[in-house]
Amino acid sequence: MKNWFKKAASVVLVTTILAGCSLGGKEEISNTPQALKVMYYDEGSFFQEYGMLFSTLYPNIDISVVSTQSIYRNNTGENGEEVDYEKAKQDLIDKEKPDIVMIEMNEYEKMAQEGKFIDLESYIAKDKFDTAGLVPGMVDYMKQLGGGQLYGLPSGFNSQVLFYNKTLFDKFNIPYPTDSMTWSEVIQLARQFPTDGTKEDRIYGLKAGYSGSLSELAQMMANSEGLSYVNPATKTMTINSAGWKNAVQTAYDAIKSETLYFDEQNNMGWSGDYNDYLLRNPFTSNRVAMTIDGSYYIRQMKEAAEYYSKEEGKIVKDWDIVTIPVSPQMPDQSTSTGYNNIFAITKESTNADAAWKFIAYISSEEHARVKSKLTYNNGFSIHTKYIKDEEGHNYEAFYKLKPAKPTIDYNEMNKLPKQFGMMYSYMEEEFKAVQDGNKSVEEALAALHTKGEELLAQESMTDEELNKLWEERNADQVKQMQEAAGETVIVE
Template sequence: MSKKMAIALGLTAALLSGCSAGPQAEPQGKTTLKVMYYSEDSFYFQYGMLFSALYPDIELEVVSTNNVKPEDGETINDATAKFIRERKPDVLMLSASQYKQWAGEGKLLDLEARAAQDKFDLAGIVPGILEYIRGLSDGKLYGMVPSFYSRAVYYNKDLFEKYGVPLPEDRMSWESLLQLASRFPTGGEPGERVYGLKPDYMSDLNSLTRQIGGSLGLSYFNVSNMHMTANSDSWIKAAETADKAIKGGYLYLGEDQTNQMYTTYEEYLLQDPFIGGRTAMTIDSSYLVSQIKEAQEVLKDKSLRNWDVVTMPVDPKNPNVTDTVSVDQILAIDSQSPNVDAAWKFLQYVNGDEFARVKSKANSGGFPVRTKYINDDDGHNLQAFYALTPTEETVFKDYDKMPNEAFTEIMNTIAAELSEAGKGQQTVAEALNRIQDKGQLILDGKGKGAEETASDTEK
């Protein structure tokens, strides 16, 4: 039996033993409910096994999206729409932009009316999540998300006290956060020294520039008029801020992780520089909470004890929103579905209290959407993960409305040019100007070949 299957079976048993009231009245006869999801295995691990245990009269058929790939010149949204028309799932899994489009075209069932009719509790759901989804669909609710992923800034209180640095606060700007990080030492051997901040999983110039730009609502392009916007003053300032921080020596960039081998589980846990007490701050998901607790059990006195979290950095002009909360997996019901009742029963269940209670016991890096089950026995500020209202990702906004090949080429161009800037082979302003020019050729349908031809002609 696989580890995932064992976990899922355990959660099923926990749910069945924990229910004080049995399942709701079942539909008459057997109903086949077609659900759109990545794959059958992942669906049953995430939702299906628990749902099937309580609702045996609803037969689930998973319509896998694994083979949804755009053809030449086609967008991912085009390919997804064709897939839905052909396979006709009852429950749809949509990205934010797909949900926005389908809701605007009247293709989704109004869930607000259904919730009111069945007295389904919407009040217990993270307010910012509902606000975000309604904002995508003109204030109406056509979709829901059972869970969400979020990041926050973790900090080591002992290191802040040791070096006399003020503690971070909720809703700081990136500039303020980096200023705090810069007050920690920058000397010493990579495997032993203290760092001010570990920015994220990727810590190169491209990644950090994207994080800073995203918090400010910047975008590399405007798909509506197919125009690049990469060399704006705001992008240049964001990239210069990132470049200065990286060159300042106070960011942890994984210098001591190259080909490192671990002979014990303790060594593996301590390789995380935050758990090992070598970074004053780190940006991570809720998964780090469980890793810290695991380390406290295994490492005892060697482990980090005195820590807390604050929200991700924000735009001071718009301090209550963030692009670091992911709710892209929006579940909705096709308004033309012949199985609306069964589909609504499924959405009620996976967004309900009992499902959230059970799933909260298996930390997978995300949170159940109900605030009641986002808690910490030690009083840490986990509200930092959902205090900000999600906003649409702007850095690559509407990328799924352009041909897939064009987007890939632009992504590669951004990575290559900022890599050159990171090595000091050009300034960040020069890099962004080159991204602007090369990206515009790509959007104009001329691409790399046309650019090389133009360059040869100039020579």
């Protein structure tokens, strides 16, 4: 397959690259055959995303791909035990000894600090690799994760932003949102829009979440504040705090204001075509003043505008973006921003110079320029020059915030008793009691703290025991709903 993709590179992309790619004498293409082994998801996607371009420019560097797909094919091991994916990936690295590994942010931090990679800064200095045009703060953040050294470079990033409909803000004489607003400030803006009219036709201030449940919205706000409900490393509950109280109260007040639109409200049966589907988004159809979404949504708005171009006022036209709501304690960070596909050179690499040549190319402005013409970009480019909009929208909002470190270490979470995973269900239950007016926020958080400590103190259940516990809990919930509805409860 590798050879097929390399041939495809010559046929399909050589014209694009030769027409638009000038190395300007900065690179010397060696005639000495070299070999690189790269660990990636799978061979096909690697060559489509990176290898085809690189192999066309560097035909004497032969790349082979170590696929990680086999690690994730099964949820259990040979003896029925749960798969330790971290160990499985490390075993694959030890066996195959790749020169380059593609990893995500949580893996990068751990492996970098364990000394698994080669520091890239000497290569950057030697080649005078220009980092000035990269996403602001990215290199510093990668150094922070690496304990002070730069061990890898991302090939892209993804983020969410707050879209707003300028026409609706102007119509009701409400000031536009700005970068780095908090959730409370965004909610206050949303509450300035009128709440009269039917659910199908009225204007909403903000589209947020799916179900309209307090649990969903409170957890979303708490996550943006960098709050976790548990410290898995110390096995202690952290949910009964002032930060959580503020997040739950803010979410509660927002829901009660009736200014929020939830996706569940658009649950009517749909059998139309793709254009009808695009119109179902209430921001697209001028019914919501603000919404949180990613860059792909811009394409959807443009597609809708093209299809409904003859119907004036049907599709949002005058819009812009600002950063997603932030925490006052972390005004320059966002949990919705993440650098992806980080490439690093392993300590055991026998061809580190060629490995750096690969990383330098896919991190270069030249590569970003060529990829900007193709349709399969992996998120945004790390070069801000190619994050642009001809219509003048505030695209800086996509990269203005740096990633916030994850609030929970999921490797540590996996070490907790299996039944602790039921906390999500208990949170739904307790926060619903608040939403229904049957409990105060303080009472719900105290109850969750107690229940969490109880689960943390237990030995981990077997799968059979856990399934039985879930069945009993589901039966209790059905009984409670029947009693609340005045139905006859049948006891089996």
